[in-house]
Amino acid sequence: GAVVSxxxxxxxxxxxxxxxxxxxxxxxxxxxxxxxxxxxKQSLMLMATSNEGSKATYEQGVEKDKxxxxxxxxxxSTLTVTSAHPEDSSFYICSGRxxxxxxxxxxxxxxxxxxx
Amino acid sequence: xxxxTQPEKLLSVFKGAPVELKxxxxxxxxxxxxxxxxxxxxxxxxxxxHISRESIKGFTADLNKGExxxxxxxxxxxEEDSAMYYCALMEYGNKLVFGAGTILRVKS
Numbered sequence: 353g354a355v356v357s358x359x360x361x362x363x364x365x366x367x368x369x370x371x372x373x374x375x376x377x378x379x380x381x382x383x384x385x386x387x388x389x390x391x392x393k394q395s396l397m398l399m400a401t402s403n404e405g406s407k408a409t410y411e412q413g414v415e416k417d418k419x420x421x422x423x424x425x426x427x428x429s430t431l432t433v434t435s436a437h438p439e440d441s442s443f444y445i446c447s448g449r450x451x452x453x454x455x456x457x458x459x460x461x462x463x464x465x466x467x468x
Numbered sequence: 469x470x471x472x473t474q475p476e477k478l479l480s481v482f483k484g485a486p487v488e489l490k491x492x493x494x495x496x497x498x499x500x501x502x503x504x505x506x507x508x509x510x511x512x513x514x515x516x517x518h519i520s521r522e523s524i525k526g527f528t529a530d531l532n533k534g535e536x537x538x539x540x541x542x543x544x545x546x547e548e549d550s551a552m553y554y555c556a557l558m559e560y561g562n563k564l565v566f567g568a569g570t571i572l573r574v575k576s
Contacts, residue, residue: 356511384562395554395566396512409561445512449562457564459512 354380356448358460365436366468373431373463375446381426382448386457387419390443402429436467470495470559474567481545482575489540489570491529491555500558501538503529504566507551515540515553525549545574 355378365371375385384403388396400416402408402423410416418440420432429448433440443464447457473492481487493499503515516524518531518538529540538555555567 386563395568396564398563398565401561401563447512456514456517457562461511 354378354448354450354458356382356446356458356460358444358446358463360463361461362464362466364466364468367437368435370432370434371436371465373433373444373446373465375429375431375448375460377427377448377450377458380448380450380458382429383426383451384449385423385429386447386449387421387429387431388445388447390445390462392443396445399431433465436465438467441465441467470557470565472555472557472565472567474553474555474570476570477568478571478573480573480575483547484544487540487542487545487549487572487574489553489555489572491538491540491567493536493538493555493557495536495557495559497560499531499533499538501529501531502556502558502564503527503538503540504554504556505551506554512554545572547574547576550574 357376359374387399390396399414400408400410402421404423404426408421423429443462445462447459449457471494501518504512505515506512527542531538552569554569556564
């Protein structure tokens with residue numbers, strides 16, 4: 353299957369700072385990338401959908417000014433958590449979907465964010 | 469709203485016993501359903517999708533529109549099947565809606 357990487361795998365930051373998480377499709381072109389959030393012992397919740405070259409579409413209740421998503425190329429999407437607070441601490445997972453793969457999303461390993 | 473329900477948080481079975489992980493959904497259109505698996509310290513990966521009607525690692529799942537179910541089954545559980553299993557529904561825009569997940573523990 354296709355491979356999606358995320359960097360960093362874990363990050364600790366101080367409250368009020370911004371953190372950028374990268375999501376890369378290593379061996380395919382991801383026309384669409386998805387960002388999910390997973391709280392401990394809970395399911396994945398979709399935050400936003402991003403298509404290369406266009407603005408991300410955010411799910412209801414997700415603040416677009418707080419979670420900035422950029423999908424500048426077919427292999428890279430970034431999620432920036434701005435002015436992070438402890439309640440933003442979570443596991444963030446991205447997935448990529450190629451235009452040709454029949455609706456399959458390939459998931460990254462996730463990034464654990466801890467805000468102190 | 470679209471919803472996926474996995475009623476069991478944990479399912480514990482003995483090796484060699486049959487396994488059934490339950491999944492029910494609510495969707496106004498024609499559903500496209502998936503099962504994803506997450507082994508310990510690994511990323512989420514696709515196990516199977518209803519459209520392909522295939523069997524992966526001995527697992528099968530049949531879409532029952534009358535009961536709005538997509539239960540995952542395996543006749544004989546193996547220890548390496550121990551993992552977290554998520555049922556997911558694809559809605560408009562290729563967005564996945566995940567169930568809460570079921571931890572499967574296969575005991576020796």
